[in-house]
Amino acid sequence: MTFKLTIKDKVEEREIDGDLTIKDLLDDLDLSSETIVSKKNGEIVIEEASIEDGDEIEFIQIIYGG
DSSP: OEEEEEETTEEEEEEOOSOOBHHHHHHHTTOOTTSEEEEETTEEOOTTOBOOTTOEEEEEEOOOOO
16 A cells, blocks of 8 residues: 655655554654644645545644744
8 A cells, every 4th residue: 555745845756564553654754743733635635644545745844943
């Protein structure tokens, strides 16, 4: 099974091996949920959301300052 991952305008197809959540993927990519907004099929989701075959996952970097 595969899903599409978009990070910083880079799109790639990834394989799913067993159960995978947004948190698992963030950890695998060494990204922090504190600086990333996660979207699944166009909707904002929480870290516990599972990734399924055919999903489109997008990670958007939060930019903030003072």
